[in-house]
Structure formats: C-alpha cells, structure tokens
Amino acid sequence: MDRIADIWGTRTPHDRATVWPARVDSYLADGITEAQVDKWVSSACLLCSNGCGCDIAVKDGRMVGIRGRGTDVINHGRLGPKGLYGSTPFASSGDRLTRPLIREGGELVETTWDVAMGKVVEVSQRLLREKGPLSHGFYTSGQLFLEEYYTLAVIGKAGIGTPHMDGNTRLCTATAAAAMKESFGCDGQPGSYTDIDWCDALFLFGHNMPETQTVLWMRVLDRISGGQPPKIVCVDPRRTMVADAAERTGGVHLAPRPGTNQALMNGLTRELIVNGWHDRAWIDAHTLGFDDLAAIVEPYTPEHVGDICDIDPADLRRAAAVFGESERVLSTVLQGFYQSHQATAASVAVNNLHLLRGMIGKPGAGILQMNGQPTAQNNRECGADGDLPGFRNWDNEKHVQELAALWNVDPLVIPHWAPPTHAMQMMRYVEQGSISFLWISATNPAVSMPESARIRAILSGDQCFVVVQDLFLTETARLADVVLPAAGWGEKTGTFTNVTRTVHLSDKAVEPPGEARSDLDIFLLYAERMGFTDSDTAPLVRWRTPEEAFAAWQECSRGRPVDYTGLSYEQLRGPTGIAWPCNADAPDGTDRLYTDPVFPTDTDQCENYGHDLLTGGTVTRQEYQAIDPAGRAFLKGAPYQPPHEQVSADYPLLYSTGRTVYHFHTRTKTARARALQQAAPDAWVELSQHDAEALGIAEGDRVSVQSPRGRIEVQARIGRVRPGAVFAPFHYGYWDLDAAGPDGGPARDANELTMTIWDPVSKQPLFKTAACRVTKIGDATEPAPAPSTAASAPPQGRPAPATAGGEPTGARIVTTPHYPNDPSLGTDSPAPASTVAGSAR
Ligand code: SF4
Numbered sequence: 001m002d003r004i005a006d007i008w009g010t011r012t013p014h015d016r017a018t019v020w021p022a023r024v025d026s027y028l029a030d031g032i033t034e035a036q037v038d039k040w041v042s043s044a045c046l047l048c049s050n051g052c053g054c055d056i057a058v059k060d061g062r063m064v065g066i067r068g069r070g071t072d073v074i075n076h077g078r079l080g081p082k083g084l085y086g087s088t089p090f091a092s093s094g095d096r097l098t099r100p101l102i103r104e105g106g107e108l109v110e111t112t113w114d115v116a117m118g119k120v121v122e123v124s125q126r127l128l129r130e131k132g133p134l135s136h137g138f139y140t141s142g143q144l145f146l147e148e149y150y151t152l153a154v155i156g157k158a159g160i161g162t163p164h165m166d167g168n169t170r171l172c173t174a175t176a177a178a179a180m181k182e183s184f185g186c187d188g189q190p191g192s193y194t195d196i197d198w199c200d201a202l203f204l205f206g207h208n209m210p211e212t213q214t215v216l217w218m219r220v221l222d223r224i225s226g227g228q229p230p231k232i233v234c235v236d237p238r239r240t241m242v243a244d245a246a247e248r249t250g251g252v253h254l255a256p257r258p259g260t261n262q263a264l265m266n267g268l269t270r271e272l273i274v275n276g277w278h279d280r281a282w283i284d285a286h287t288l289g290f291d292d293l294a295a296i297v298e299p300y301t302p303e304h305v306g307d308i309c310d311i312d313p314a315d316l317r318r319a320a321a322v323f324g325e326s327e328r329v330l331s332t333v334l335q336g337f338y339q340s341h342q343a344t345a346a347s348v349a350v351n352n353l354h355l356l357r358g359m360i361g362k363p364g365a366g367i368l369q370m371n372g373q374p375t376a377q378n379n380r381e382c383g384a385d386g387d388l389p390g391f392r393n394w395d396n397e398k399h400v401q402e403l404a405a406l407w408n409v410d411p412l413v414i415p416h417w418a419p420p421t422h423a424m425q426m427m428r429y430v431e432q433g434s435i436s437f438l439w440i441s442a443t444n445p446a447v448s449m450p451e452s453a454r455i456r457a458i459l460s461g462d463q464c465f466v467v468v469q470d471l472f473l474t475e476t477a478r479l480a481d482v483v484l485p486a487a488g489w490g491e492k493t494g495t496f497t498n499v500t501r502t503v504h505l506s507d508k509a510v511e512p513p514g515e516a517r518s519d520l521d522i523f524l525l526y527a528e529r530m531g532f533t534d535s536d537t538a539p540l541v542r543w544r545t546p547e548e549a550f551a552a553w554q555e556c557s558r559g560r561p562v563d564y565t566g567l568s569y570e571q572l573r574g575p576t577g578i579a580w581p582c583n584a585d586a587p588d589g590t591d592r593l594y595t596d597p598v599f600p601t602d603t604d605q606c607e608n609y610g611h612d613l614l615t616g617g618t619v620t621r622q623e624y625q626a627i628d629p630a631g632r633a634f635l636k637g638a639p640y641q642p643p644h645e646q647v648s649a650d651y652p653l654l655y656s657t658g659r660t661v662y663h664f665h666t667r668t669k670t671a672r673a674r675a676l677q678q679a680a681p682d683a684w685v686e687l688s689q690h691d692a693e694a695l696g697i698a699e700g701d702r703v704s705v706q707s708p709r710g711r712i713e714v715q716a717r718i719g720r721v722r723p724g725a726v727f728a729p730f731h732y733g734y735w736d737l738d739a740a741g742p743d744g745g746p747a748r749d750a751n752e753l754t755m756t757i758w759d760p761v762s763k764q765p766l767f768k769t770a771a772c773r774v775t776k777i778g779d780a781t782e783p784a785p786a787p788s789t790a791a792s793a794p795p796q797g798r799p800a801p802a803t804a805g806g807e808p809t810g811a812r813i814v815t816t817p818h819y820p821n822d823p824s825l826g827t828d829s830p831a832p833a834s835t836v837a838g839s840a841r
Contacts, residue, residue, distance in 0.1 A: 003027075003081045004679045004806030007661060007789055008210070008218045012813055015227035017198055017363075020219055022814040024077035027084040027807070028057055028065035040067065042573055044074075044496065044504035045083040046143060046489045047664045049173075049371035050213040051498025052079055053577055056088070056490050056509045063088040063490050063510055070814050071575035074193060074502055077814065080214030082664055084809050086673040090488060091510065093672045095472060097485035098514025108473075108483060113515060113525075116482050120439075121529040123465045127437050128160070133415075137164035137426045137435040140384050141442035142172060142373025145494025145506070147549035148519040149375075149382035150556070151541060152441070153389050155523060158407045159532035159540050163415035164435055165386045167379045168443040170423040170764060172372025175338035177380050177387075178762035179347035179369055181608050183355070184594070184633050185601030186391050186561050187380055191330065191366025192500050192579070192592045196220055198364025201251070201326035203233045203319075205350055206261065206336015207370060210241035211661035211790050217241070224249060231326070233319050235264065236336055237656075238686075238727060239720035240791040252319040255722045256309035258654040259643030259769040262342040265349035266640060267305030268320050270297040272356050277324025282358035286597050288627065289635035293352060296637035308640060310722075323353060328364030335372060335658060340768040344761035345613040345638035352635050360633075361594035368499060373665075375496040381562050382553065386420025389553075390560040391607045394419065395621060398604055406556055408534035419618075422763035424756060427455065433463040440468045441519060442486065446475040447666040447733035450754035450765045451709050469522055472668055475733045486519050487512035488669075493546045494520065495572065501579040501590070503564070505572035520546060558583075561600050601629035613638035616760025643769040644757055645708075647724075651771035653691065655707060655726045657750040658767075661790045663731040671736060675806045683712070683732035683748040684784040686719030687774060689795060691726075699794065700780030707772045710752030716774070717784035720795055726772055728753075729792075 003009060003025075012021040028034065040055035045066075053072025057065035066087045070077035090096075100116030101108040127135040138156050140149070156165045177187045184190070196202070196219045210217040223229055224245060231251040234242040243253035256264045272278050273294050283290050302313035323329055331354065337346045351367060359365035371377055383389035392399035394416045404411035421429070427449065429435040438459075449455045459466055459479040468480035477483045491512040497503045512518070517525075524541060532540035543549045547569050557564040557580075566582035566589075578589040600606060609624035611617060613636055647654060662680040663670045670676045685705050687697060697703060703716045705726065712728070721727050728750040737745065753772055758765045786792040788800035 001809050001811060002804055002806040003084055003809050004662070004675050005789065005802070005804040007081055007214055008221055009078070009811055010813070011225045012222050013225035014222055016223070020076050020197055020222060022070040022076040024068050024070045024812045024814060025079040025084060026065065026067035026810040029088070030064060032059060032064050037064070041490070041507050041509035043490065043506040043509070044577065045079065045087060046374045047082040047086055047669065048213055049373055049376060049499050050074065050215050051374060051496070051502055051504060051577065052083055052215050053504060054079060054083065058509050061510055063091050069575070073576045074498060074500070075215045078215045078218050081662060081806065082214070082670060082676065085675040085806060086664070086670045088490065089673040090471065090669040091490060096513045096516070097470065097472060097483065098516060100485060100515070101483035103481045108478070108480070116484060117525055117529055120467055120482055120526065124437055124530060131436060133161040134164065134434065135436045136160045136162045137430065137438045138384070139423060139426060139438060139440045139443065139445065140167040140379065142167060142169045142371070142376035142379055143442050144375060144519050145492070145496055145546070146375070146378040146382060146553060147494045147546045148523060149378050149384040150389065150553045151520055151523045151549055153383040154407060154541055155527050155532065157383065157414050158409045159527060159530065161413045161415055163386065163418065164421045164426050164429065165384060166421065166423040166426055167385045168423070168445070168448060169373065169376040169379045169385050171448060172335065172338070173376040173380070174764040175343040175347050175759060175762040176333070176369035176371060178344045179351060182344060182348050182610055182613065182634060182636055182761070183351035184599045185606035185629065187607055188391070188561050188593055189368060189499055189501050190360055190593045191368045193219065194591060195330040195364050195366035196223060199230045199328045199330040200364065201231045201233065201322050201329045203235070203323065203329060203331040204242050205235045205331060205333045206338070206340070207332045207334035208236065208240045208242065208658070208791060209332065212334060212659050214661065220245070231322050233322055237722045237725045238791050251322060252315050254311055254315055254319055256311055258656055258725055259341060260309040260640065261337055261340050261346040262349070262638060263300060263305050263308040263640035264316070265346050266297040266300035266637070267302055267316050268323065269293065269349060269352055269356070269637070270300050271302070271317060271320030272324050272353060273297065275320070275324055278356040279358040283356060286358070287355050287633045287635050288629055293635045293637040296639060328362065329354070329357070329359055330364060330366050330368070332368040332370055334370040336768065338764055339766060341643045341759065341766055342638065342641060343759035343764050348613060348636050352637070355633050355635055361592060361597045366592060371499045374498065377497040377499065377501070381497065386422065387607070390556050391562050392560070393607050395609065396604065407540065408536060409540070410535060422758070424758050424763065424765055427458055430464045431458045435464060437465050438467070440466065440476060442470060444474045444476045444666040444668065444733070446479060447749055447751065448730065450751055450767065451756050452749045452751040453710055454756065469519060473735070474666070474668060475735055484522055485514065485516040486522065487516045491516070492518035492520070495550060497580070502577040503567060503572060503580060504577040505569055520549060598631040599633045601631060601633065610634065611761045613761060614641070645755065645769060645771045647771050651707060651773050653726045653772050653774060654724055655705070655728065655753055655770045655772035656768040657728050657730040657754060660729045660731070660787065660792055662787060663729070665731065666733050667731045678805050679803050680785065680787050682785040683714045683729065683750070684717050684786040685714050685774070686717045686721050686727040686786070686792060688721050688723045688725065689718055690723040692716065692718045695774060695776065697774065697776050698780055700783045701776050702778035704775045704777050705753065705772055707753035707770050709755055710747065712748050712750065712752050713746035713777060714748055715780070715784040717786040717792060718794055718798065719786070720791055720793070726774060730767070
C-alpha cells in the first residue's frame with residue numbers, strides 16, 4: 001500500500017467499549033524482505049507526540065525500515081506515513097554532521113572534539129567568572145531523551161545555577177502544562193488513548209489530529225466505522241478531515257474567526273450551566289470556583305458568541321448539547337488553542353467543561369491536552385524547560401530543599417528566586433547581551449521561532465557565543481560559533497514519554513556516523529570538563545550511561561505525581577510502553593489519572609500556585625494556602641479579549657501557521673525522506689475561495705504574503721480555510737535552497753510574518769493571529785505544491801492534483817490482540833483472547 005496516497009490505511013472497525021484491533025504496519029527500504037533483516041531493535045517513533053511503539057529493522061549496520069508493535073498500547077501496531085517513510089533515511093543522509101565545527105575567520109571549519117569542547121568550556125568558565133550564572137542560557141528540544149533532559153537540567157540548575165533554561169516545547173506544549181497546573185495543580189495528562197475506544201462524543205479543540213497524529217486518527221476512524229460511533233465536534237477555522245467527520249457523525253463543525261476561542265469556550269460553558277448539564281454535587285465535592293466561573297461566562301449568550309466568533313448561534317447550542325447530553329465525552333486540545341492569544345484560558349476552559357460534568361478519571365470521559373513533540377513531556381518532567389524536576393514548585397522551599405539534598409548542593413545554587421525564564425524572554429536577553437552563552441540542542445529556532453529575521457539577527461550577532469548541537473547543519477547551526485555533531489534516533493539509547501504518560505525505551509540500533517556522539521555523552525563531556533562538583537567536591541553528575549541516568553531520574557521522581565520508580569529498562573523492553581505513575585502502588589503503571597477523584601492541589605504538592613488567566617498575575621503561597629484546595633480541582637475563567645493585532649485596511653486578513661501531514665517541524669528529518677519530501681516539496685499558502693476571487697488569485701498563482709514584520713513569496717492553494725483567514729505551513733526554511741530569504745532570494749519561512757508576543761500564563765508565543773495582506777505577483781504554471789490528501793486539499797468539487805509516490809508498505813491485521821497494560825478496558829469489555837500472532841516481538 002502507498003501510505004502517501006492512503007495516509008490512514010485500511011479500516012479495522014470496532015464497536016464502543018471493545019478492543020481496537022491490531023494492524024501491524026511495516027516498511028522496508030531498498031527491496032529488503034523481513035527474512036533479510038539482521039535484527040529488530042525496540043523503540044518508539046519520534047516523529048510526532050503520539051509515541052507509537054515500533055521496532056527498527058537493521059541490516060549490515062544500517063537502519064533499513066520499521067515495523068509497528070502489535071502489542072503496544074499506544075498504536076496496536078500501526079504507523080503513519082512519517083513513521084514509515086521518515087524514521088530512518090536521515091541516518092544515512094550524506095550531509096550528516098560527522099565532526100565538530102568551529103568558527104574561524106567567519107567560517108565554520110571542521111575540528112576535533114577536544115578543540116570544540118575546549119572552546120565551549122573556555123568561554124563558559126570565563127563568563128561564569130566575569131558575569132556569573134545569568135550569562136548562560138540553554139535552549140533545548142522536545143526530541144531528546146529523558147536521560148538527556150535530566151542531565152541537562154542538573155547541569156543548568158546545580159552546575160551553572162541559571163534560571164535561563166527552556167525548550168522549543170515553549171512553542172508547542174507549554175500551554176498543555178500550564179492548563180493542567182491551573183486546573184489540577186500539576187502537569188500530567190488525565191486521560192488515555194483508550195478513552196477513544198469508550199467515548200460517545202469526541203471534541204477536538206484546535207486539533208488537526210488526522211495530520212498531526214495520524215495513528216491516533218486511525219483509532220478514531222475505526223470507532224466511526226464501527227458500532228455506536230462517537231459524535232465528532234470540530235473547533236477549527238479550516239475545514240479539516242475532522243470537520244468532515246463531524247458532518248458524517250451528526251456532530252458539529254465550529255469554525256470561529258481566528259483569535260476568538262475564549263469567547264467560544266465561554267459560550268459553551270454558559271450553555272452547560274444554563275441548561276443544567278452540570279453535576280452540582282460533584283462540583284461541590286471536588287472543585288473550587290464554580291460561582292466565579294458562572295459569573296464570568298454569564299454574558300456569553302449564543303448570539304453574543306455568534307457575533308464575536310462569526311458562527312451560527314444554533315451551531316454553538318448544538319455543540320453544547322452534544323457535550324451536555326453525551327454519557328462519555330473525550331476532549332483533545334492542540335495548537336489551534338495553544339498558539340492563540342488567551343491560550344491557557346481557552347485550554348483551561350476545556351478542563352472546566354469536564355469538571356462541570358464530573359467527566360474525568362472514567363473510561364471515555366478523558367481530557368487529552370496534547371503535546372506537539374515526541375519527548376516534550378520529558379522536558380517538562382525533568383526541568384530542562386526551566387521548571388524544577390519532578391513537577392516541583394520553584395516557589396516552594398520544601399521542593400527546592402528536596403532537590404538540593406538529592407544533588408548534594410547548597411539550595412541557594414538552585415535558581416528559585418523568580419519564575420524560570422521562558423524562551424522568548426531568553427532571546428531578548430541574548431539580543432541585549434546579558435545572556436552571552438547560549439547552548440541550543442536539537443532545535444532550529446532560526447526557522448521555528450516567531451519573527452525569523454529578528455531571531456536570525458540575534459543568533460548571528462557577536463554579543464553572544466552560540467553552541468548548536470544537532471544532526472545537520474540547520475539554519476540555526478549555520479549561525480553558531482561551535483557546532484557539535486549529535487547521534488540521532490536509533491543511534492543511541494534512552495527513554496521517552498508520550499502525551500498519555502506512556503514511557504518507551506528506544507535502544508541503540510546502529511552506530512552514529514563519524515564522530516557524532518549522543519546528546520547525553522555531549523552533556524556528560526561538558527560537565528566533566530567544567531568540573532562541576534557537589535558540596536563534597538564529588539562529581540555533580542555521577543552517571544555515565546543512559547540506564548544510570550534513568551536510575552538517577554527515578555530517585556528524583558520518587559513520591560511525586562510523576563513517579564517512575566517502578567519502571568526499569570528491562571521492563572520497558574517488554575511488549576509495550578508503560579504509563580506513569582509506576583511505583584510500588586501501581587507496578588503495571590496507570591492508564592488514567594484522577595479516578596478517585598483527588599487532585600494534586602495541596603499546597604506542598606502542587607507544581608505552582610496558579611495565575612490570573614487574563615493577566616498572568618501570580619497567586620502567592622499565602623493566598624493559595626488561604627484557599628486550601630485540599631485535593632479539589634480549580635474551575636477558572638476569563639473574559640474574552642480581542643487579539644493584539646487586528647485586521648486593518650493595509651492588512652485585511654488573519655494569518656496563522658501550522659503543521660501538515662508529511663513533514664515534522666522544520667523538516668530536518670522528513671525532507672531527507674524521498675517520499676515525504678516529494679509529497680510536499682515546497683511552501684504554499686492557503687486562501688478561501690471567497691478571498692481568492694476577491695483578490696483575483698487562482699490556484700497555483702505566485703503571491704506575496706506580508707505582515708508588518710515580514711514577507712514571503714509562495715504559491716497559493718485555493719483551500720479550506722474560512723473566509724478572512726490565511727494558513728501557511730511552518731516547515732520550510734532555507735537549508736535546501738541555493739539562494740533564498742536570508743541569502744537574498746524570495747523568502748518562504750512562514751515565521752517571517754509572525755510576531756513576538758505570548759500568552760500571559762504559559763508564555764507560549766502566538767502563531768495563529770497576525771494580520772496580513774496577500775497580493776498576486778505571478779500567474780500559475782502548475783498547482784500549488786500542497787498535498788491533496790488532507791486539509792490542504794482544494795475544497796470539495798474542485799479538481800485535486802494527486803499526492804502519491806510512497807513505496808509499498810506492509811499491513812497485517814491481527815484479530816485477537818492482547819494488550820498487557822490496558823486496564824481501562826475493564827470488566828465490561830470483551831476479554832483479550834491471546835497474544836498477537838506474528839507480532840513484532
Ligand atoms: S503517528 Fe506519530 S508517532 Fe505514530 S508513526 Fe506517525 S509520526 Fe510516528
């Protein structure tokens with residue numbers, strides 16, 4: 001099967017409350033057969049946040065393919081196009097970094113590890129002497145392993161002592177964490193993917209699941225194809241495949257004007273309250289804040305919301321009725337909410353809907369505040385994003401003392417006098433020169449951060465020494481002073497944790513190329529050369545291997561909500577990933593949280609004391625203690641505020657960026673997979689038919705898209721966005737063009753137009769609400785290079801150029817699966833029958 005043309009593969013329908021059948025997907029390159037594979041190495045896919053269990057095919061020391069694990073609770077064997085075609089080609093790409101580079105005379109030239117790390121350590125030590133720890137910043141990723149994040153966190157917090165640590169998770173999942181802290185007291189996903197198997201209704205809030213987590217959407221499609229399908233409700237200004245499913249299932253598609261999510265959520269909340277679709281007894285027993293919330297949402301009648309959002313009030317009422325009258329509702333939330341203004345308020349509002357109905361901690365009644373990246377969860381858990389490790393509260397002396405004792409350092413070394421510095425603020429400090437040493441690992445801010453021209457100027461200036469650690473000479477690495485070649489997926493060992501807290505172990509399958517080293521080894525080398533020690537002058541970082549680092553992390557997690565102490569590498573080499581908390585009380589892991597329902601909101605347990613959702617103002621410890629939440633969740637609200645940048649005569653359209661199905665982030669890996677790159681080879685912009693006609697633009701025409709900050713020139717797709725909105729994929733930078741953008745050619749990076757502004761609580765920058773204008777600059781010679789298989793397809797009824805070209809893949813449907821850690825399937829579901837025949841293990 002060509003899985004470029006058929007993204008989601010063959011349906012395996014199943015009824016509500018039955019086990020999702022297994023289908024083992026596989027792909028082998030170069031005509032290799034399974035019989036020719038030397039070995040299969042256990043792992044999980046690293047190309048989105050879904051965390052599909054898989055095995056890597058190895059032949060002659062090369063990764064040559066991948067196979068889904070039929071026994072894994074996450075994917076039941078399935079893999080999507082990115083996982084199948086994109087997982088392994090990067091490893092043997094001819095342009096991998098194989099030696100360290102150092103800038104000499106303005107050029108990056110090859111050097112030895114000794115020279116490169118010697119330079120890093122020399123600059124680092126000098127700046128620590130001259131300017132102190134605040135001269136250092138670390139900007140990392142959502143794609144390293146847990147062991148690497150934890151090591152980096154210990155180096156940054158206890159070795160250097162800087163609060164300037166964050167990850168690109170700030171751009172994608174900071175709001176997920178913030179929303180869970182505000183509602184439940186602590187990060188940690190309440191729900192489970194098994195909720196899809198149980199739910200009666202599924203709400204997707206700003207979540208284009210068919211493209212961002214293709215395997216999760218297969219699970220939804222299989223429910224829709226089976227008995228008692230769930231009603232789908234889609235909140236998205238584009239007519240995505242989710243919107244199509246909403247129509248098919250008797251649900252609703254709400255396409256609000258960009259920048260109005262909070263008004264829409266206030267309207268839905270009000271409908272639950274005024275129609276009595278809430279459980280007052282449960283609310284009184286398990287939550288705080290109902291009266292304040294009810295007062296905030298009271299003005300948001302369907303008609304008022306209809307005016308703000310430009311939607312039919314009847315559609316809002318219908319959507320609210322689906323939520324209010326369904327027995328089990330599952331909600332998912334992603335970038336449409338997280339990357340908008342009022343991001344945390346709108347995401348908390350989703351939590352509120354569930355708390356109002358007592359719909360949490362029960363099969364089918366879950367919340368999935370999604371992650372955008374495969375290991376974003378670990379970054380948040382381990383504190384490489386600036387939070388304290390183990391979901392500890394920087395403002396709680398007891399939590400700081402715990403870490404100081406664990407690391408045997410003075411508590412004053414650990415930065416806790418103010419909130420950690422978020423990524424956008426870090427870039428400002430780099431711009432101003434107060435951060436003079438910035439270490440960027442496994443991320444590409446020159447393309448992915450807002451206002452690309454500003455970020456390029458910041459990173460290329462001589463006010464800051466920039467270290468970049470990556471697989472390739474990315475747009476960011478080209479601006480660095482030292483570039484360190486890193487090993488990638490399959491070339492190193494470590495664990496990572498997906499959206500649903502499920503931990504997988506990824507074993508090393510092959511050697512990295514040349515002198516590339518694992519990110520863990522690079523951090524360990526830096527720690528050793530810097531001579532970081534604890535209070536007894538023993539080495540601060542006492543581990544040398546991934547498994548030892550994992551053990552150190554387990555101690556850090558002990559007793560916290562994110563408890564890993566019951567896990568081991570040996571256990572994780574078993575048939576499936578395992579969800580935390582996993583400890584003596586829950587040796588098989590925990591499928592969903594808050595079944596009691598007791599929330600980690602006690603003063604000395606919570607991860608922070610909360611915020612005013614409108615302003616971001618913090619709640620103090622004294623104020624929090626006075627509230628005395630005592631295990632109850634918070635209902636919090638905020639009135640709607642218009643977005644910062646409004647349309648005008650000069651910039652009459654609203655611009656948003658996003659991900660599409662065949663690429664991940666800035667294409668560092670996916671562009672090196674032939675089938676994926678061919679399916680979406682270049683940037684484009686999507687306009688509604690209405691706006692295109694008004695502007696005299698036809699399919700494939702070359703257009704200029706301009707905001708007050710920048711401009712790109714790309715081809716136009718007459719697409720499925722609502723009138724007044726413009727959509728651009730953010731995958732396309734410049735590394736694979738001869739001359740473009742910063743080198744003098746036409747720009748295509750979607751972030752040339754976005755702005756430096758962020759949500760007041762999560763500090764997540766906004767990518768969904770910038771004003772722009774679109775102008776035709778050339779006639780079409782061919783259709784836009786946008787795929788025609790998903791939401792970037794032309795509207796129904798218009799001819800769509802075919803998107804195909806994937807090499808054949810395998811798929812084997814298994815009808816009697818056994819999922820060892822699937823307790824939520826419970827006693828009222830059909831019992832698993834046997835092990836998977838011919839499964840990956
Ligand atoms: S859904 Fe995500 S994790 Fe699963 S195969 Fe696709 S890219 Fe990989």
